[in-house]
Amino acid sequence: MVCFTFYIFNRKGVCQYYHEWSRSKPSREGGSKQEDFKLMFGLFWSMKTFSAAMDPKGTSKPQVGVPMRAGQGCAFRSFRTDKYKLHFMESPSGIKFVLTTDPSVGDMTTALHHIYSVPFVNQVLKNPLYVPGEPFLFESFASALNKYMRTLGLLT
Amino acid sequence: METINAEILTLTYGSIVRQLISDYEDVDEVNKQLEKMGYNIGQRLIDEYLARSKTTSCSDFKEVAERIAHVGFRMFLNTSARVAAWAPDGRSCSLILEDNPLTDFVELPEQLRGLSYSNILCGVIRGALEMVNIDAECSFVRDSLRGDDATELRLTFVAAAPEAYPYKDDD
Numbered sequence: 001m002v003c004f005t006f007y008i009f010n011r012k013g014v015c016q017y018y019h020e021w022s023r024s025k026p027s028r029e030g031g032s033k034q035e036d037f038k039l040m041f042g043l044f045w046s047m048k049t050f051s052a053a054m055d056p057k058g059t060s061k062p063q064v065g066v067p068m069r070a071g072q073g074c075a076f077r078s079f080r081t082d083k084y085k086l087h088f089m090e091s092p093s094g095i096k097f098v099l100t101t102d103p104s105v106g107d108m109t110t111a112l113h114h115i116y117s118v119p120f121v122n123q124v125l126k127n128p129l130y131v132p133g134e135p136f137l138f139e140s141f142a143s144a145l146n147k148y149m150r151t152l153g154l155l156t
Numbered sequence: 157m158e159t160i161n162a163e164i165l166t167l168t169y170g171s172i173v174r175q176l177i178s179d180y181e182d183v184d185e186v187n188k189q190l191e192k193m194g195y196n197i198g199q200r201l202i203d204e205y206l207a208r209s210k211t212t213s214c215s216d217f218k219e220v221a222e223r224i225a226h227v228g229f230r231m232f233l234n235t236s237a238r239v240a241a242w243a244p245d246g247r248s249c250s251l252i253l254e255d256n257p258l259t260d261f262v263e264l265p266e267q268l269r270g271l272s273y274s275n276i277l278c279g280v281i282r283g284a285l286e287m288v289n290i291d292a293e294c295s296f297v298r299d300s301l302r303g304d305d306a307t308e309l310r311l312t313f314v315a316a317a318p319e320a321y322p323y324k325d326d327d
Contacts (some may be wrong), residue, residue, distance in 0.1 A: 011287075013322035038323060045321060067318035069289060072213065092206050092213055093287045094319065117207030125200045132199045132287075 002102035003154045004084060006145070008120075011094030013041050016135045019142065021155065044088050044098060048076045077109055091116055101154065111152060119144035162234070166260045173273060183270040190272070194279020195286075202284040205231060217313045218242070220290065221249050224281060224311075233257055237309075248312040250297065256307050264301045272296045278309060291315045 001022045008017040015037035027036045052073030053064040062068045078087045080103050087099040089112035097112045123141040124130050130138075149155040172193075176186045205211070209227050214220045218239075225237035235257055241250040258274045272278070278294040285292045291314040298304035 011289075011319070042323070067320055069213070069316065069318050072318075091203065092211060093202050094289070095203065113207075113210075116203070121204045121207050125203055130200075132196075 001156065002105060003149055004100040007037070007040055007098040009041055009096040010133045012133065014133065014135065019145065040098060044076065044096065047079065051076045087112060089113060089116065105154065115145065115148065119148065162257050166257055169258050170262060177268070183268060187272045187275045190275040191279040194276035195283035198280040198283025199287055201232065201280060202287040205284065217246060221251065221311060225251050248310060251309040251311055253307040253309070259301055262301060269302060272299065273301050281311065289317045289319065291317070
């Protein structure tokens with residue numbers, strides 16, 4: 001098992017979808033899912049703003065603490081620790097895809113873009129039951145996601 | 157990309173408009189409802205557009221208008237539009253539709269002169285732009301159905317909002 005968790009956040013910071021393949025402990029014992037989502041959101045939000053502010057190449061980089069437009073500054077993609085790797089992709093419409101995997105996994109930017117452009121568009125956006133911006137739980141999306149992760153060889 | 161027969165779209169859209177007219181019996185209300193339907197479509201359609209066109213961020217509103225006219229209309233309506241008549245401050249422009257597939261087979265009767273038959277398009281553009289943090293207004297200025305020589309949409313930029321951290325410290 002090399003994939004651990006998967007999150008989709010909307011542009012307002014609401015976690016629309018969460019999937020757990022393998023996770024031995026929650027972020028805080030007895031804490032709620034909402035708390036975990038908020039921590040995750042804060043983590044990549046800060047990574048995004050700090051990495052944009054520290055960009056040594058950018059000429060018009062945003063300052064720390066100044067709100068950014070979606071897509072402004074350099075794009076944060078992943079970070080790696082000795083135990084896991086976190087992959088991040090944000091669409092220009094502000095939908096954020098987060099995947100945690102084993103640290104040995106390579107670049108997942110194109111894979112996350114594929115999840116956005118195929119299963120998310122076809123199984124979620126075109127689903128009449130989907131309300132834009134609201135959390136969803138569609139069996140068809142979950143199976144498309146699992147199938148795709150399997151073709152990548154990240155799930156057994 | 158999956159496509160459907162253009163005539164099915166045209167005829168289905170026509171029957172929706174017809175139904176709205178008999179339901180609301182008021183042309184202004186019908187225009188409003190069409191815009192609202194388009195707005196809801198636009199909110200979903202933007203992600204399909206972004207995912208398929210692999211668009212990255214646009215540098216200014218001129219680029220936004222060009223992309224809508226050339227990529228957006230081509231992708232979803234298989235037609236293309238021309239961007240013209242920029243205001244001197246660059247905040248509003250016209251999209252001129254060479255061919256509007258929604259209005260094939262349509263004749264507008266005299267008593268419905270006030271109807272913006274394709275008002276759904278204005279809603280789609282507004283809804284889609286709102287999802288990329290651009291507030292814009294869109295309306296019909298000329299419509300070939302009303303006897304004008306072209307179909308022209310006026311697109312006006314209102315504001316672009318930055319992303320804000322959605323949580324407060326105490327919650």
